[in-house]
Amino acid sequence: MGETLKVIVDLSEKVDCVLSGDNKLKSISAKGTLTVRNPSQRNKIWSCELQLGGVSSTSLKEERYTVGEVPAGGTWSLEYDIPVENPLVNLREIVDTFPKDSEVNWAVAFNRLTPIRCIISLTNPSDIFAKNLEVRKRIPKGFGDPSIEPPQTGTVEYIPETREVVWKGFDLAPGGEATLAINMAIKPEDVKPIGAGEVLLTYQVTGSTVSSLDPSLYGISDLRFSVEPAESPSRPNLWDCTLEFYNTSDFVELLLDVETFLVSDGRKPVASLSPDVELLPQQSWSYKFQVESPELPVFETKFDYMVTYEVRKSTYTTVVKEETLLPVMRVEAEKAFMPAEVDAYNKTPMSVTVSIFNVGSAELDAVSIIDTVPEDFRAPTPDKIKVILGDKEVASGVTITLEPPSAPVEQHKTLKISVAGLSKMGGFKPGQTMKVTYPIIAWGPKPKGKYLTPLRVTCNISPPGLEGEFVRLEEKPPAIEIKYARRAVKIFKEAVTPGAEKNQYVVPLVIVNSGEVNIENVSVKDFVPSGFKLVSWKPEEFQPKVEETPDGLVLSWFFARLEPKQEIQFSYVIEGSGRYVRREPQISIGPLT
Amino acid sequence: MPVLKFFGHAAFKFSSLKVSVLLDPGYLEGKPLVSESEKVSVICVTHNHPDHLGNAARIAAAQKAFVVGTGEVVEKLRREGAPEWLLRPLNPGESFVRPEVKITAVALNHGPLKNPSTISHFAFLVELEKVRLVHLGDAGTRGLLGHYEIDVLLIGVDETETFPPVQALQAVSDLKPKLVVPMHVRKEEELDYFEEHFSLMAPEAKYKRMEAGEEIMVEWVAGTEFTFKPLPRE
Numbered sequence: 042m043g044e045t046l047k048v049i050v051d052l053s054e055k056v057d058c059v060l061s062g063d064n065k066l067k068s069i070s071a072k073g074t075l076t077v078r079n080p081s082q083r084n085k086i087w088s089c090e091l092q093l094g095g096v097s098s099t100s101l102k103e104e105r106y107t108v109g110e111v112p113a114g115g116t117w118s119l120e121y122d123i124p125v126e127n128p129l130v131n132l133r134e135i136v137d138t139f140p141k142d143s144e145v146n147w148a149v150a151f152n153r154l155t156p157i158r159c160i161i162s163l164t165n166p167s168d169i170f171a172k173n174l175e176v177r178k179r180i181p182k183g184f185g186d187p188s189i190e191p192p193q194t195g196t197v198e199y200i201p202e203t204r205e206v207v208w209k210g211f212d213l214a215p216g217g218e219a220t221l222a223i224n225m226a227i228k229p230e231d232v233k234p235i236g237a238g239e240v241l242l243t244y245q246v247t248g249s250t251v252s253s254l255d256p257s258l259y260g261i262s263d264l265r266f267s268v269e270p271a272e273s274p275s276r277p278n279l280w281d282c283t284l285e286f287y288n289t290s291d292f293v294e295l296l297l298d299v300e301t302f303l304v305s306d307g308r309k310p311v312a313s314l315s316p317d318v319e320l321l322p323q324q325s326w327s328y329k330f331q332v333e334s335p336e337l338p339v340f341e342t343k344f345d346y347m348v349t350y351e352v353r354k355s356t357y358t359t360v361v362k363e364e365t366l367l368p369v370m371r372v373e374a375e376k377a378f379m380p381a382e383v384d385a386y387n388k389t390p391m392s393v394t395v396s397i398f399n400v401g402s403a404e405l406d407a408v409s410i411i412d413t414v415p416e417d418f419r420a421p422t423p424d425k426i427k428v429i430l431g432d433k434e435v436a437s438g439v440t441i442t443l444e445p446p447s448a449p450v451e452q453h454k455t456l457k458i459s460v461a462g463l464s465k466m467g468g469f470k471p472g473q474t475m476k477v478t479y480p481i482i483a484w485g486p487k488p489k490g491k492y493l494t495p496l497r498v499t500c501n502i503s504p505p506g507l508e509g510e511f512v513r514l515e516e517k518p519p520a521i522e523i524k525y526a527r528r529a530v531k532i533f534k535e536a537v538t539p540g541a542e543k544n545q546y547v548v549p550l551v552i553v554n555s556g557e558v559n560i561e562n563v564s565v566k567d568f569v570p571s572g573f574k575l576v577s578w579k580p581e582e583f584q585p586k587v588e589e590t591p592d593g594l595v596l597s598w599f600f601a602r603l604e605p606k607q608e609i610q611f612s613y614v615i616e617g618s619g620r621y622v623r624r625e626p627q628i629s630i631g632p633l634t
Numbered sequence: 635m636p637v638l639k640f641f642g643h644a645a646f647k648f649s650s651l652k653v654s655v656l657l658d659p660g661y662l663e664g665k666p667l668v669s670e671s672e673k674v675s676v677i678c679v680t681h682n683h684p685d686h687l688g689n690a691a692r693i694a695a696a697q698k699a700f701v702v703g704t705g706e707v708v709e710k711l712r713r714e715g716a717p718e719w720l721l722r723p724l725n726p727g728e729s730f731v732r733p734e735v736k737i738t739a740v741a742l743n744h745g746p747l748k749n750p751s752t753i754s755h756f757a758f759l760v761e762l763e764k765v766r767l768v769h770l771g772d773a774g775t776r777g778l779l780g781h782y783e784i785d786v787l788l789i790g791v792d793e794t795e796t797f798p799p800v801q802a803l804q805a806v807s808d809l810k811p812k813l814v815v816p817m818h819v820r821k822e823e824e825l826d827y828f829e830e831h832f833s834l835m836a837p838e839a840k841y842k843r844m845e846a847g848e849e850i851m852v853e854w855v856a857g858t859e860f861t862f863k864p865l866p867r868e
Contacts, residue, residue: 388803388804388835389800390800390830390834390835392827424833480834582727582782583781601809604775604776609778
């Protein structure tokens with residue numbers, strides 16, 4: 042007793058799909074193989090013809106193929122391509138570099154430990170059941186070992202040897218969804234974009250193909266046929282005839298049509314049947330009829346049958362999602378003062394230029410400069426601060442704050458310049474330079490060598506995540522050099538001489554800035570003994586302020602500023618009796634105003 | 635109300651309805667900045683350089699305007715044919731006074747400070763309808779100007795002949811004028827630097843960059859607030 046077999050018509054199709062790092066369909070292709078498989082070890086099949094419906098869904102041109110003979114255990118194959126637009130199951134991977142907020146961030150900060158959260162989601166929008174899904178996610182070196190959140194379906198494990206997360210053992214019903222969350226972290230030590238690891242998805246669909254090929258196979262195999270006439274035991278020349286088909290193959294055969302003629306009587310039809318009966322192996326089918334014939338009747342029989350077949354369809358899909366590239370944010374900065382050195386005790390306008398270089402691989406949206414305006418320097422007003430990106434001035438999105446807001450000049454101040462929304466003007470691209478310029482005024486700096494101006498720069502993308510930092514100028518601050526200039530001032534009273542009138546005396550005074558720097562708010566006092574009164578002074582603008590004291594008059598003059606080497610001569614006339622007791626004038630210098 | 639008109643370089647006219655004071659009507663690129671037909675009462679020339687003295691002799695003769703200046707300036711104008719009766723040499727600190735105007739000569743060295751010219755040089759303080767205007771000429775120092783209250787300061791920004799921008803800013807900061815008008819500008823970048831730092835160096839002062847031919851009206855409103863207003867161009 043042989044097996045009960047059907048010829049197999051196997052449609053196996055394979056879809057290969059590649060998604061880019063940002064989940065866009067990069068390429069997709071599908072190939073199919075139609076195989077006529079003879080599963081019998083004993084019986085060949087022959088006269089096989091293949092009829093195909095739905096060839097327009099493939100690269101096949103013909104609807105009919107002559108397969109011919111397929112030996113026992115043999116196969117016949119036909120390959121084709123299938124145009125396809127989308128895979129059955131949608132794969133999407135979101136790599137978020139700032140999981141704290143709801144928006145997806147896409148860059149990492151140089152030299153900062155950055156948490157990364159990968160969400161792999163699968164959806165099946167079709168009405169076909171996807172089976173045996175398996176997802177493999179590579180965890181690149183540098184990301185450490187991942188922490189995997191248990192999925193709602195399937196099993197997941199991390200294989201340290203291959204650095205792969207394997208999620209498998211689940212199906213996805215029509216309309217179904219499945220999600221896997223993986224947490225990891227990286228501290229970038231290079232500015233090249235960092236790959237977050239590829240994702241490989243495989244799954245099967247049975248009973249369905251991408252193409253709509255519909256095969257029909259006609260073929261035959263071994264069948265034994267006989268017509269047995271036997272004269273009736275009750276009446277001569279009457280023949281009881283038996284028409285018999287016997288399936289000698291391993292296949293289920295289908296007997297379709299039978300037509301038998303009596304050759305000895307001018308091809309008279311004696312049986313015309315359409316039994317449409319399936320014959321299992323070693324099963325027979327018979328039909329009995331009688332004919333009248335004086336001699337042994339001779340028959341001719343025509344019949345049609347075929348081996349039965351089974352169509353098997355399956356699709357195997359592979360989706361490769363390329364690794365998401367995470368650009369690295371990194372900026373460097375330089376700060377320059379013009380002039381680089383200023384005089385002590387003087388008021389000197391200066392220009393500050395902060396150059397910020399995008400030396401990373403991320404297009405930046407925001408930059409913040411936390412700068413220092415040291416004590417004894419006047420900070421700029423916001424309208425004086427210019428931000429230039431490339432060759433364009435950044436006109437909007439610039440926020441400027443000074444802490445404390447109304448700090449006096451002798452106090453240390455923090456100037457924060459935040460620039461946001463750069464993406465709207467094309468972004469701060471890698472390789473570009475941003476310049477921030479503003480004026481400050483050295484307002485009588487002290488001769489202490491230098492004033493340090495620490496500077497910190499941060500940068501970010503849109504939407505903002507963990508910001509990039511540049512702190513070298515905070516740790517080694519740029520300095521404004523102070524040129525020491527000697528201060529010296531002298532005042533002296535020249536010889537008092539008699540005036541034009543009797544009892545009058547002319548008192549000449551000379552004040553000289555003999556130092557190397559301007560001096561400001563200079564007060565001069567001279568003393569007039571009691572018994573004398575002030576009569577006049579020269580030049581006329583040099584009217585002294587007069588204060589009466591028990592010892593006499595105190596005359597005072599105020600000079601807003603004396604330049605180096607400047608000498609001022611002035612005099613006053615007093616009148617009185619008694620002895621003029623000479624006292625030397627006094628001088629004092631006030632702070633800058 | 636006094637009106638200040640700019641002719642270019644260092645040439646200004648400061649005038650009221652009754653008197654007009656022309657300051658430094660020089661030559662620029664060989665051409666006079668001020669027409670001989672310009673109505674003026676007094677001409678002030680800070681020093682004997684062509685870009686400041688210019689055609690002062692002819693204007694004086696045409697307008698019968700007094701000319702005040704240093705002895706060198708007066709001597710030069712005399713040689714150029716200015717009527718003797720109009721020439722008024724001043725000593726440092728002296729004033730030329732008329733009922734409507736007082737003009738005081740302040741001796742200041744010609745700039746620049748690093749390489750000063752030995753030419754005698756005045757700045758002028760013009761007091762007209764309660765407005766005190768100082769024209770610094772090519773001064774490179776400030777001398778005793780700190781003793782004066784100044785409403786309008788006309789200051790050179792030119793490191794080759796007068797104040798470099800830094801020193802001009804320091805002068806503005808110290809002299810504390812109400813309004814500053816730059817002049818004698820040869821390099822735009824110097825003026826850009828001056829303008830960039832101006833409000834930080836002198837936050838209380840107003841600033842006006844005038845174009846040649848432009849006029850502004852200056853006044854003390856209610857005696858307490860100093861204002862200026864551009865006048866429509868002729």
